[in-house]
Amino acid sequence: MTDTAPELQDLHRQWDELAEQVRHHRDLYYNGQPEISDAEFDKIFRELQAFEEAHPEFAVPESPTMEVGAAPTSDAFADVVHLERMLSLDNVFSPEELTEWLEKTPGPYVTELKIDGLSIDLVYENGKLTRAATRGDGRVGEDITANARVIPDIPHELTGDFPSLVEVRGEVFIRPEDFPELNEQRIAEGGKPFANPRNTAAGGLRQKNPEDVKKRKLRMICHGFGAREGFNPQTQFEAYEKLSEWGLPVSEYTKQAEKPEEILGIVEYWGEHRHDAIHEIDGLVIKVDPIATQRQLGNTSRAPRWAVAYKYPPEEVTTKLNDIAVSIGRTGRATPFAVLEPVFVSGSTVSMATLHNQHEVKRKGVLIGDTVVVRKAGEIIPEVLGPVADLRDGTEREFVFPKDCPVCGTELAPAKEGDADWRCPNTRSCPAQLGARLEYIASRGAFDIEALGEKGAQDLIASGVLEDEACLFDLTEEDLQKSQAYTRKDGQINASGKKLLANLEQAKGVELWRVLVGLSIRYVGPTAARALAARFKSMEALVDASVNELADTDGVGQIIAESFKAWFEVDWHREIVRRWADAGVRMEDEAGEEIEQTLEGLTVVATGSLEGFTRDEVKEAIMSRGGKAAGSVSKKTDYVVVGENAGSKAAKAEELGVPMLTEAQFVQMLEGGPSALDGAGE
Known part of the structure; x- marks a missing residue:
């Protein structure tokens, strides 16, 4: 028992450290410039919650886990007491946690997008806006009425049959599409760049001069209500309908749901479409929809028991920008990228992120040595959004864009006057460009050469096996013996080498459109390549076609046509085509091979697992028959093919009334078009 006192002191120290971190970062979030991302704050907050669950004696009323928001710290605005306390929300972070909450919380429910903005409280008396305030600590906020009046979405007077008193809660935000323009203006005026839209909205709402508030392009959407007189809705959804009738902005994404499985489907849908919303x-x-049930469930000290927030994995984190380097792509484009202190975001560790071009580096105002905000949205390449400028200590330095290609030393320049992108003009021999082109040739969208990856491509170049892609299909065992990636220690080719030669032989018979993609002609991707191949049938006809003839092809146009024609004006480009053809690569689509365009003009979405098709094969089947293979369901979707374990896309199709097809019906439609379905799927 002698260790009890030291152990208790150690527990006190751990609690104090965690509690102080939470208070510090929460105060910065509500009253200043955050130093860490929301996800990093959530992690610290959950650590404190877990600590208090393990040691209940520390779950005291003054703990940050019992508090809402943060008390106002500025003297610029008067303090105001909310008519009814503003609460926070408890969070869940996995489908399992959400299912557990749903099992103990009866429906029906209403779902709303959790806007990443700043809470606002509006009071309307006899239809007139009499006060607006920030959330503050939930009881006391800052009076920002004058600023709220210049936000276009906030009406000064309500319309229709409004109550004598209503306290409306909402979220103020900046649309992502408006954010770059705000930062450009900020930097042009000599100010520090904003880190992200949420912080910019929070700072904008607290400007002393309402004219400065106008410049932030603030928007607002309502998501609840507090005190009210003469307003007694039966459900949360009905309340939103009333708010809309009175002229208040409500979300177009709010939905009602009866069962937990519907909720999980909506969660999955928005997990895949996080960037489809306007905010x-x-x-x-x-939220539980019936107001009577909300009252029965009640609240904890900080959050309602009848509502919860499902938090998606973080897409934004903060980390150190150690350096800015430049990479060279397959078309010669020189792209600055951030070399980061490794950080975990959206399911993976990120150590590099794109900065697009030299003008973007300047526009975003990032300096080498900055703490920066990094976003990784789904499968998109990680991107640096901007710096946390308040954390600068003076050791940061500006990035200087290189004059020469960092790989081959050729002087960089824009392809034509006015281009934002600079390129390495050594297109044929620059190892970076050639390596990237070889990888692109080997990709599934082109020749699908499985044994030729990044490592193999670089090795073939470094060992002198390939000077450019012209002799790729001429490779022999003897050639590969000069490489390291494709040989054994005894100098004979290994299994990968044998597989590469087999892949190359098989690839010689791919369709013409795939050959066009593999040539890496600027702007000629799979869609344009399909259209050109479908019309002209052979490489010879394509080369002989005029710019106007190429441009008249549906889905091509003038820019692609000019780029296509210009590519063939280069001697070594034509040599690639000649060498490939001599090696046996097919340069025309065989007669009678044309696929009937049974899906022409139709948009088709596939969801779930299909027995007879891989994901790529489904897309290929749709596109080769003239259809559009879309990734999401909308009112413009004509059919949704539903396989095993279909998710939210099937639910969305049902909601919109889009015809759904089984795999067998899909095969029918591929063969004979919609008329072959005999009314199936309607």
């Missing part, structure tokens, strides 16, 4: 989101809010 940034960091989660989905689920």
Whole structure:
């Protein structure tokens, strides 16, 4: 028992450290410039919650886990007491946690997108806006009425049959599409760049001069209500309908749901479509819909028991920008990229992120040595959004764009006057460009050469086996013996080498459009390549076609046509085509091979697992028959093919009334078009 006192002191120290971190970062979030991302704050907050669950004696009323928001710290605005306390929301972070909450919380429910913005409280008396305030600590906020009046979405007077008193809660935000323009203006005026839309909205709402508030392009959407007189809705959804009738902005994404499985489907849908909304989101809010049930469930000291926020994995984190380097792509484009202190975001560790071009580096105002905000949205390449400028200590330095290609030393220049992108003009021999082109040739969208990856491509170049891609299909065992990636220690080719030669032989018979893609002609991707191959049938006819003839091809146009024609004016480009043809690469689509365009003009979405098709094969089947293979369901979708374990796309199709097909019906439609379905799927 002698260790009890030291152990208790150690527990006190751990609690104090965690509690102080939470208070510090929460205060910066509500009253200043955050130093860490929301996800990093959530992690610290959950650590404190877990600590208090393990040691209940520390779950005291003054703990940050019992508090809402943060008390106002500025003297610029008067303090105001909310008519009814503004609460926070408890969070869940996995489908399992959400399912557990749904099992103990009866429906029906209403779901809302969790807007990544700043809470606002509006009071309307006899239809007139009499006060606006920030959330503050939930009881006391800052009076920002004058600023709220210049936000276009906030009406000064309500319309229709409004109550004598209503306290409306909402979220103020900046649309992502408006954010770059705000930063450009900020930097042009000599100010520090904004880190992200949420912080910019928070700072904008607290400007002393309402004219400065106008410049922030603030928007607002309502998501609840507090005190009210003469307003007694039966459900949350009905309340939103009333708010809309009175002229207040409500979300177009709010939905009602009866069962937990519907909620999980909506969670999955928005997890895949986080960037489809007009504002940034960091989660989905689920509320019990009937107001009477909300009252029965009541609240904890900080959050309602009848609502919860499902938080999606973080897409934004902060980390150190150690350096800015430049990479060279397959078309010669020189792209600055951030060399980062490794950080975990959206399911993977990120150590590099794109900065697009030299003008973007300057526009975003990032300096080498900055703490920066990094976003990784789904499968998109990680991107640096901007610096946390308040954390600068003076050791940061500006990035200087190189004059020469960092790989081959050729002087960089824009392809034509006015281009934002600079390129390495050594297109044929620059190892970076050639390596990237070889990888692109080997990709599934082109020749699908499985044994030729990044490592193999670089090795073939470094060992002198390939000077350019012209002799790729001429490779022999003897050639590969000069490489390291494709040989054994005894100098004979290994299994990868044998596989590469087999892959190359098989690839010689691919369709013409895939050959066109593999040539890496600027702007000629799979869609344009398909259209050109379908019309002209052979490489010879394509080379002989005029710019106007190429441009008249559906889905091509003038820019692609000019780029295509210009590519063939280069001697070594034509040599590639000649050498490939001599090696046996097919340069025309065989007669009678044309696929009937049974899906022409139709948009088709596939969801779930299909027995007879891989994901790529489904897309290929749709596109080769003239259809559009879309990734999401909308009112413009004509059919949705539903396989095993279909998710939210099937639910969305049902909601919109889009015809759904089984795999067998899909095969029928591929063969004979919609008329072959005999009314199936309607």
